[in-house]
Amino acid sequence: MNATAKTRIVGAPVPRKEGVDKLLGRALYVDDLERPEMWHGITVRSSIPRGKIRSIEFDACIDWSEFAVVTAADVPGKNRIQLIVADQPCLAENAVNHCDEAILLLAHPNKHKLREAAAGVKIEYDPLPALFSIEASERGDVIVWGEDNLLKSFTLEKGDVDSVWANAEHIIEGEYRTGAQEHLYIENNGMIAEWNAERGVTVWGSLQCPYYVFKSLLAVFALTEDKVRVIQTETGGAFGGKEDYPSTLACHAALLAMKCGHAVKMFYDRMEDLAATTKRHPSRIRHRTALDRHGKLLAMDIELATDGGAYSTLSSTVLSRATLHAPGPYACANIRLRSRAWATNTVPYGAFRGFGAPQAIFAIERHMDEIAAAMGLDPAELRRRNFLHTGDKNTTEQEMREPVILDELLERALVESDYYARRAGFARENPTSAVKRGMGISAYYHGSGFTGSGERTLNSLAGVEVTREGVVRVLVSNTEFGQGTNTALTQIAAETLGIHYDDVTMAPPDTGIVPNSGPTVASRTVMVVGKLIERACLQLLAALGEHAELGEKFTSAEFFAACDRYRAARGKVESLCRYEAPPGVYWDDEKYRGEAYAAYAWAVQIAQVAVDMVTYSAEVEEFWSVQEVGRVLHPVLASGQIEGGIAQGIGYALYEKVVLQNGRMANNQMTNYIMPTAEDVPPIHVYFEEIPFTHGGYGAKGIGELPHDGPAPAILNAIRDATGVGVCSIPLLPEDLFKALIAATEFEEPAVL
């Protein structure tokens, strides 16, 4: 199918596939499910950040015979969660490395008895020194992970950075910091597990990646693949927060189920979910940049550090994506990137929408405005002079073969926001106003799909089948958690097969039914898996034409009649396709050279911000987002992704602060971890430019993560425009802005107060 061909269903605002069930309150999330004779589970967690477990004692006032008790000694297989490096125990053995690490599990038929029982487990420790910051981990005087606390490092060199400094007209340096961010999906983590000696383990849960959970259960229970089954229940938000954590929770629930012989449900409350599960990696990024007198980038020397927490989990791949996004969407002949992920004694940081890119883009896009200010250049013009163009090579020497239209995106954003007129107006009004306004820009790309050779390693398998009941089912392990997987993939199948949207449904997200089409992460589903569905449908049509007399043109009824003939003659009607890399793609994992991503989505965002100089609160008043994401398969869902990502990005910049005390999240409640509400989100203007990507499902590229990458730098750049003060760290709550503005005006009377 030609990616630009006219379509009936792709591109149309069809109803969300599972929408009616969600609106009627009928959609079943894990906590809505019961199993016969089901027990409930709870986790007993560490109260210190690092130490040896000296003793575990049980309160004699509690009748422990009523409870199932599980420790690491009960693990039948490997006591390790299987991710990239299997360093994280499923249950702590004799030591703990962060607060709220799981040590012991309890189950009881009555969930109301669990809390008291958990408090009745007394654990004594011999504490060890703990690390709580990148700097403490770097120093290396206390080693908490491996030989040197270093979870992962990358070094990339392009050109010859050191040859540039001596003759550069301008050298600008800056250090930028980002804090942790909590996903705050409204549905907490939850899982139900059953264990049976013959059938093995079955789990139902709120999760993104059924086959990740599958892999950990195989190892922890030492089972063969036919004895493990993972079923995703309706999932109430994830944003990366249900990429790796559900593997741990599934193992916990299943260990309890094995111990007590009943199904066991574990459903976290908000405080536990906030304290014990993953967050976005904090970062510290240093830029040293050389420019010529016209503002053309000559060299970029970037040092990137992230706090990975106590175990490696996804830190290496988050670091990889951060590294590859750190130079921004700019052409530069000389780039040096040194990046490191450091171990500390906090809950492991993990995947969160953007996956390292928001940190990297915050730094480079704030830095660009500092450069512009230092050189007396218009921030838009500085960007324009340095943008990547079609045919340029980026940091990894990847040639931009697909069209790059950053100039057009920027121009449209400037026009739609009336950028120059508004800026000029604010410049006139600000000196006499207690509310100072400004405009800020961010420009960036987001690589779609797994990095480098990732998609080839995943080797995803996906397809469609036609049931006897006359329904096409899409066979994928990719999951719906709000983004629109179900809708987009069934649109693609119905479009390609030439049948009605209502004739296509999703097969249950159950590893016993669907093949491994890879995880639902990295903005890969519609682009990569969507293409597999498109190919599988074309393959099915060819087979029906060849073996079941399906003509060139047909109705839905004729299609299903042909499927019946095919089934009668040849058995089941199923078509599966395996991933094939686009031609001409190479990637060197050692040198980090080549096609870092199969495709890039591009965006320019502009924020208008008002800073109240009395309360020091900054408010986003209006927001514009112009993006090129390949073809837009569903206009309403696509806009919803952009708006939602921007709202989370506003939270990242101005509201959401994870307060750690002794390595433990102190504000683990919605009362004091604040996300934007209906009153806080500004009018958001969303514009798509569409350049279909040949190798994406119906021309689509990744969209889900893109919108979250840019709001924070755009907002802080707008605050710089409003106040003249460039703040280099987020989150920026009023107290932080107060400190920054006071520091900047030390010994001066505040202008307005």
Add this chain to the structure above:
Amino acid sequence: MSQARAALHFTVNGEERVVHVPPMKRLLDVLREDLRLTGTKEGCGEGECGSCSVRMNGELVNSCLVPALQADGACVETVEGLAPEGKLQALHLAFLKFGGAQCGICTPGMLVAAAHLLAHNPRPSLAEVREGLAGNLCRCTGFVRIFESVLAAAHGNDAAREKIADAG
């Protein structure tokens, strides 16, 4: 812990119900566990997120903060009650058309809050919709599609778009 139970008589979605529950059991749990009305969701358990919103005697409440004894004799309306016999109403159809539901976990509470708003103010402005939904958190949509959905239900589709555009 005392497990003394009391009879709770109340009306849920127009139907008279009697359950025997501990008097301090949360209305949220009575609905979900005793009546198996699982459309009402728990997001935070402390009245911040609004996922458990129901109407009680015509007031919008967080059912996680209401003890069962307080609901005795009350009229309670949940998301299930917004669609008698599972029939989609104008508000549901607008949410479907304008993308007001993504992951769906906040949706039941959001619909109840929106229905409550429209019951008192059938033609709300965008500012009034923002205020009316300020107690209901949605992490997926950024609220924009939800505003559009509620305005469309109240004013018709085109008028909703204009209101959103004007506000910009």
